[in-house]
Amino acid sequence: MKRSNRGSSILPTVWLVTAIMAIAVVVSILIVNDQKDRAERRALEEAYANSKHYYSESSSKGSSSDRGNNQDGNTAGKSTSDGNTAGKNTSDGNTGDGQGIASSPVDDSSNEQTVSAAPTPEVTPTSSVTPTPMPDSAAGRVPVDTSWIDPLKPIVALTFDDGPGIYTQRILDTLKKYNAHATFFMLGDNVSKYPDAVKAVRAAGCEIGNHTKSHSDLKKLSASEVLKEINDTQDLINKTLGTSGEQYIVRPPYGNVNDTVKEVCKHPLILWAVDTLDWSSKNADKVLAEVKKEVKDGKVVLMHDIYLSTADAVDKVVPWLVEQGYQICSVSEMFAVREEYMKDGHIYHYTYSAEEFKNNHPE
Numbered sequence: 052m053k054r055s056n057r058g059s060s061i062l063p064t065v066w067l068v069t070a071i072m073a074i075a076v077v078v079s080i081l082i083v084n085d086q087k088d089r090a091e092r093r094a095l096e097e098a099y100a101n102s103k104h105y106y107s108e109s110s111s112k113g114s115s116s117d118r119g120n121n122q123d124g125n126t127a128g129k130s131t132s133d134g135n136t137a138g139k140n141t142s143d144g145n146t147g148d149g150q151g152i153a154s155s156p157v158d159d160s161s162n163e164q165t166v167s168a169a170p171t172p173e174v175t176p177t178s179s180v181t182p183t184p185m186p187d188s189a190a191g192r193v194p195v196d197t198s199w200i201d202p203l204k205p206i207v208a209l210t211f212d213d214g215p216g217i218y219t220q221r222i223l224d225t226l227k228k229y230n231a232h233a234t235f236f237m238l239g240d241n242v243s244k245y246p247d248a249v250k251a252v253r254a255a256g257c258e259i260g261n262h263t264k265s266h267s268d269l270k271k272l273s274a275s276e277v278l279k280e281i282n283d284t285q286d287l288i289n290k291t292l293g294t295s296g297e298q299y300i301v302r303p304p305y306g307n308v309n310d311t312v313k314e315v316c317k318h319p320l321i322l323w324a325v326d327t328l329d330w331s332s333k334n335a336d337k338v339l340a341e342v343k344k345e346v347k348d349g350k351v352v353l354m355h356d357i358y359l360s361t362a363d364a365v366d367k368v369v370p371w372l373v374e375q376g377y378q379i380c381s382v383s384e385m386f387a388v389r390e391e392y393m394k395d396g397h398i399y400h401y402t403y404s405a406e407e408f409k410n411n412h413p414e
């Protein structure tokens with residue numbers, strides 16, 4: 052009796068120890084996976100930053116009317132010459148970014164609109180670009196009010212990726228204080244987690260964009276997988292807002308786009324002309340310094356609303372831009388007021404400068 056009693060009292064202990072060990076194993080696997088995910092993501096970001104792979108890729112594929120594809124030398128905001136001649140950034144020297152982009156001019160001599168790598172000191176209109184008519188496919192996009200924006204004054208579009216999150220509201224508050232708008236490229240997974248932030252972005256008059264559901268590298272996915280990443284996110288946003296069928300501009304994670312993505316993605320693909328590197332520096336002053344160095348009229352600026360340091364940076368960047376005379380808009384507002392109508396499956400980094408806009412409208 053005693054023996055069997057002791058046996059039955061040991062048994063639960065054995066089970067308990069086994070259970071604890073199993074939990075420990077599962078937790079350590081989760082931690083390792085998370086670290087792997089982060090490392091992979093960082094590697095991808097770095098690979099992206101260190102390469103110009105998609106410059107040549109997109110610039111060689113672009114039609115002459117696809118301005119976005121013609122501006123790839125400007126993609127990471129590291130090129131001195133980009134045809135955006137009315138900008139404020141007279142010289143940045145391209146030093147210190149360590150990304151090797153400045154020294155790698157776009158090898159795309161066949162494309163007549165690609166601006167040469169040599170700095171152009173004088174205002175030289177790149178071309179007499181005729182505004183493209185608004186395509187029918189833009190029908191589902193959320194209409195924008197540009198009545199508050201003067202196309203003849205400097206404009207910049209701030210964009211925030213990877214949210215929404217716990218810092219989104221704070222960024223919205225700062226934007227509101229300065230009558231500024233921005234575009235928030237949201238991950239479907241975070242739309243589910245932070246529905247109130249999604250609604251707050253809309254309520255603030257800011258633009259919602261689609262950054263895929265799970266931050267996938269779209270270049271690695273099949274056509275149907277790409278569509279699913281995009282459409283799931285769009286559906287989640289619509290569901291959260293209580294809307295139906297709204298279409299959102301897309302920012303592909305890591306800026307990675309291939310022909311499949313361009314073909315199946317029935318939305319404009321928005322990259323950026325100024326990379327603040329906020330995800331890497333996590334430092335508000337460094338973010339401000341990048342903006343000061345790279346910003347020009349008509350450019351799209353990349354940030355991430357998932358870092359406290361970026362929320363801090365916005366407190367510095369927004370007043371500085373306003374002080375410089377910039378109107379701070381969403382992507383769609385900036386392109387609309389400069390009469391560049393974004394087309395589905397086309398890549399955009401920045402729009403016409405005020406100077407180019409003026410040239411498009413000879414009186």
Ligand code: NI
Nearest residue numbers: 212213304305
């Ligand atoms: Ni991202």
